[in-house]
Amino acid sequence: MSSDDFEIDKLIHEPARLKIMAQLFVVIEADFIFLMRQTGLTWGNLSSHMSKLEAAGYVEVRKEFLDKKPHTVLKLAPKGRDAFNQYRRAMDQVFKDLPD
Amino acid sequence: MNEEQDLKKIEQESYRELMQDGSTEIMAGLFFLVFPLLIREPGLAGIFVMFYVLFFPQFIEVVRKKYVYPRIGYVKLREEEPLKLTAGYVVTVFLLVAAGIVLVYAISIDFIILDMIYRWVPAFFGVIMWAPSVYLKDKTGQNRYYLFGALMTITGFAVAFTDFLPVEVVIMVYTLSWGAAFFVLGIIRAALFIRKYPVIDSPEDDTSEQ
Numbered sequence: 001m002s003s004d005d006f007e008i009d010k011l012i013h014e015p016a017r018l019k020i021m022a023q024l025f026v027v028i029e030a031d032f033i034f035l036m037r038q039t040g041l042t043w044g045n046l047s048s049h050m051s052k053l054e055a056a057g058y059v060e061v062r063k064e065f066l067d068k069k070p071h072t073v074l075k076l077a078p079k080g081r082d083a084f085n086q087y088r089r090a091m092d093q094v095f096k097d098l099p100d
Numbered sequence: 101m102n103e104e105q106d107l108k109k110i111e112q113e114s115y116r117e118l119m120q121d122g123s124t125e126i127m128a129g130l131f132f133l134v135f136p137l138l139i140r141e142p143g144l145a146g147i148f149v150m151f152y153v154l155f156f157p158q159f160i161e162v163v164r165k166k167y168v169y170p171r172i173g174y175v176k177l178r179e180e181e182p183l184k185l186t187a188g189y190v191v192t193v194f195l196l197v198a199a200g201i202v203l204v205y206a207i208s209i210d211f212i213i214l215d216m217i218y219r220w221v222p223a224f225f226g227v228i229m230w231a232p233s234v235y236l237k238d239k240t241g242q243n244r245y246y247l248f249g250a251l252m253t254i255t256g257f258a259v260a261f262t263d264f265l266p267v268e269v270v271i272m273v274y275t276l277s278w279g280a281a282f283f284v285l286g287i288i289r290a291a292l293f294i295r296k297y298p299v300i301d302s303p304e305d306d307t308s309e310q
Binding site: 029031033043071 | 169173
C-alpha cells in the first residue's frame with residue numbers, strides 16, 4: 001500500500017473544520033447562525049474556518065439580503081463533498097489497518 | 101469510530117432542530133380537523149387537495165422565515181430520493197388498485213356495507229399513520245414518534261370495536277379528537293419554541309460585507 005492511500009486532508013482533519021464539513025455534508029445548505037449553534041463555534045472562529053474552506057473550493061458561499069439584512073448561506077461544493085468522502089475512506093483505512 | 105452512525109446522528113440533530121417549532125403537529129391537526137368535512141361534502145376534495153399541496157409548503161416556509169430561522173438559523177435539509185420504479189413498487193401499486201376495484205365492487209353488490217367501511221376507517225387511518233411515525237422516528241432518532249402511530253392505531257381499533265357510537269359519528273369523533281390533540285400539541289410546542297429560543301442577533305447584521 002502506498003503512502004498516498006493514507007493521505008489525510010489536513011484542511012478537513014482540523015476538528016472545527018471537520019465539524020463544519022460533517023454538518024454541511026448532511027444538509028443541502030445552512031446559514032452562519034445554524035452552523036454556529038450546531039458546531040458550538042463562535043462567529044469569528046466559524047468565519048475564519050469558512051474562509052479557508054471557501055479558498056480551497058470546498059464550500060460555496062452565497063450572500064443575500066433578508067429583510068434588508070445581510071445573510072450568508074453556506075453549501076458544500078462538489079469538490080468539498082468529494083474531499084470529505086475521500087477523507088472518510090482514508091480515516092477508515094487508517095483504523096482498519098491498526099493492529100489489535 | 102462508527103462514522104456513518106455519527107453522520108446519521110448529525111443529520112438527525114439537524115432535523116430535530118427544525119421539528120421543534122410545532123408546525124408539523126399544527127399541520128397534522130388541521131388535516132384531521134377538516135377531514136370530517138370531506139366525508140360530509142366529498143365534492144370539496146379537490147379544493148382540499150389543492151389547499152394542502154399548494155398552500156401549506158409555501159405558508160410554512162414563510163412562517164419559518166419569520167419565526168424559526170431568526171431563532172435557530174436557516175437550514176435546508178436533504179430531500180428524499182424519488183422512488184425508483186422497481187418491480188416491487190409496480191406490484192404494490194397494482195395490488196392497491198386491484199384492492200380498490202374489489203372494494204368498490206363489493207360495496208356495489210352489497211357484499212360489504214358502507215357502514216362497515218365507515219366503522220373501520222379510523223383503524224385503517226391508525227395503521228397508515230405508522231408510515232409518518234416510522235419516518236419521523238428515522239429522521240429524528242426519537243422513539244417518541246412511534247407513540248402517535250401506536251396510539252392512533254389502538255384508538256382506531258378501539259372505536260371500531262365499540263358499538264355505542266353511531267357509525268357515521270365514529271370517524272368524526274376519531275378525526276376531530278386527534279385533530280384537536282395534534283393542533284393543541286403543535287401550539288404548545290410553538291409557544292415553547294418561541295420562549296426557549298429568542299431571536300439571535302446575527303453578527304452579520306452589523307456588517308454589510310463579511
